[in-house]
Amino acid sequence: MKKTITYLIICISFQIYGQCWESVNGGNYFTIGKKTDGTFWLWGGNTYGQLGFGGIVDEHLPRQLGNQTEWHSMEPGIGHVIAKKSDGTLWAWGYNNYGQLGNGNTSSRSTPYQISTETNWTYLSASNHTLAIKADGTLWAWGRNNRGQLGDGTVINKNTPVQIGTETNWQIVVAGPQHSIGLKTDGTLWAWGNNVYGQLGDGTTVDKSTPVQIGTDTNWQSIEAGSYHSVAIKTNGTLWAWGYNSYGQLGIGSNVNQSTPTQVGTGSNWQTIACLGNHTVGMKTNGTIWAWGFNSEGQIGDGTNTSKNVPTQSGTATNWQKHFAGGNHTIGIKTDGSLWTFGDNVYGQLGDGTTTNKNVPTPISCPTSVLSNEKFDYFDTLSVYPNPVKDVLNLSFDGGITGVSIYNLLGQEVVFEKTNANQGTINTSNLETGTYILKVMSNENAKTLKIFKH
Numbered sequence: 001m002k003k004t005i006t007y008l009i010i011c012i013s014f015q016i017y018g019q020c021w022e023s024v025n026g027g028n029y030f031t032i033g034k035k036t037d038g039t040f041w042l043w044g045g046n047t048y049g050q051l052g053f054g055g056i057v058d059e060h061l062p063r064q065l066g067n068q069t070e071w072h073s074m075e076p077g078i079g080h081v082i083a084k085k086s087d088g089t090l091w092a093w094g095y096n097n098y099g100q101l102g103n104g105n106t107s108s109r110s111t112p113y114q115i116s117t118e119t120n121w122t123y124l125s126a127s128n129h130t131l132a133i134k135a136d137g138t139l140w141a142w143g144r145n146n147r148g149q150l151g152d153g154t155v156i157n158k159n160t161p162v163q164i165g166t167e168t169n170w171q172i173v174v175a176g177p178q179h180s181i182g183l184k185t186d187g188t189l190w191a192w193g194n195n196v197y198g199q200l201g202d203g204t205t206v207d208k209s210t211p212v213q214i215g216t217d218t219n220w221q222s223i224e225a226g227s228y229h230s231v232a233i234k235t236n237g238t239l240w241a242w243g244y245n246s247y248g249q250l251g252i253g254s255n256v257n258q259s260t261p262t263q264v265g266t267g268s269n270w271q272t273i274a275c276l277g278n279h280t281v282g283m284k285t286n287g288t289i290w291a292w293g294f295n296s297e298g299q300i301g302d303g304t305n306t307s308k309n310v311p312t313q314s315g316t317a318t319n320w321q322k323h324f325a326g327g328n329h330t331i332g333i334k335t336d337g338s339l340w341t342f343g344d345n346v347y348g349q350l351g352d353g354t355t356t357n358k359n360v361p362t363p364i365s366c367p368t369s370v371l372s373n374e375k376f377d378y379f380d381t382l383s384v385y386p387n388p389v390k391d392v393l394n395l396s397f398d399g400g401i402t403g404v405s406i407y408n409l410l411g412q413e414v415v416f417e418k419t420n421a422n423q424g425t426i427n428t429s430n431l432e433t434g435t436y437i438l439k440v441m442s443n444e445n446a447k448t449l450k451i452f453k454h
Helices: none
Strands: 005-015 021-026 030-035 040-044 059-065 071-076 080-085 090-094 109-116 121-126 129-134 139-143 158-164 170-175 179-184 189-193 208-213 220-225 229-234 239-243 258-263 270-275 279-284 289-293 308-313 320-325 329-334 339-343 358-364 366-376 383-385 392-407 413-427 434-442 445-453
Touching (some): 021 329, 080 121, 080 129, 129 170, 170 220, 179 229, 229 270, 229 279, 279 320, 289 320
Antiparallel strands (some): 080 090, 121 129, 189 208, 220 229, 229 239, 289 308, 434 445
16 A cells, blocks of 8 residues: 655755845854844854754755744854853854863764753853853853963863853953953953963963953953954954964064054054954945955955955955954855855855855855645655766656756756656756755655755
8 A cells, every 4th residue: 555654844945145144153164144034054064063963964055053033142163163042041062172062071062952051141252162251241161271261270171161250341252262352341451371472462472371451451342363363443443453473364564473452554444353263354334344364265355365464355345244254264244134255165164055265255045944744655765866966866766756857056947857757867967066956856746955066
């Protein structure tokens, strides 16, 4: 007797130049995006399970994690993610060799794991260690601590949150790979951890295992930490940088390290700043994006792969709204809600369905999830291989295949074959390298899945 099974099918469709993005953030080789509907999407490298889907398979296109109302915010580290749910609870997943997940051990996890029952976390930052501020203004840290980057006066790793000092006026904290920077509510700047290149900004190259104040200014507004350099903006719109500068990532016109905050140019129209690896990205009040530093993968976005030691405009657009610097890639959102990426793409962290680097801003499709209950006769026996495919895609389905379509990410049908058989082949040799949507039809039913052409 013929058996009928009902499945919940998740069909992923993509709208190019999708104007659906609200914010974006980047880890070392992966990216996190939040859509205007409140959903969170992750893509790129997944070596340690940092995408949170279970397993360690890379994703070359944005993939949704959880449901629309589940997550409030996510912060990427080098290989892990720290996140807060809408109920205020704290969760983490990914690489955990140093205890940066804060769950009491050093075992990595490929799915979200709750690390605290408290619901008063307000600010999060991550690298190889994690920093967090509570609603009461206290500072907490955990993870790698080999250079004192946790700030607790030791160089011992911690695998659960520990309070740093007793102050209750912390406002912003940023974690670099081996150093940390913080702003207090009084506008003062503080730093601790590795200082071999002067990245703490205190005029020395001596490590500090507790927060030390940098200068006496009280007009610091925002801060960011790269691999071995630091950048900050003051309330007057001026930009400052210090630390490692071999690639020109300080933007001061030379490649000389600086151990104290040094002004970048003379402009006073800097609005936001970002860095993670050895390049820096800034946005001005006129909506332009500028980048400088290491550029071997095209992460500056000026159409070259040559490093720059002064701010260089990325494209000509004047409607940028938000931006972030990943390890060697850059991500930005324009005022129309469209997402653009450029730079290193070896793990698919740009999200365009390929692993090809881009040295100019490239638009990323807007993914949508459509849930539908559809009935398939033995549809769990559908076999599609190889995937990724080079020339010939093989299909097999005991229930019979009536037609096959392949769509590109513009939604255009590029292949259609009508058939009436249980198995067959599709020639893909004429398709360009990239990601496609395969639609397999059986009578009046269909199943949609993603395939990769290489």
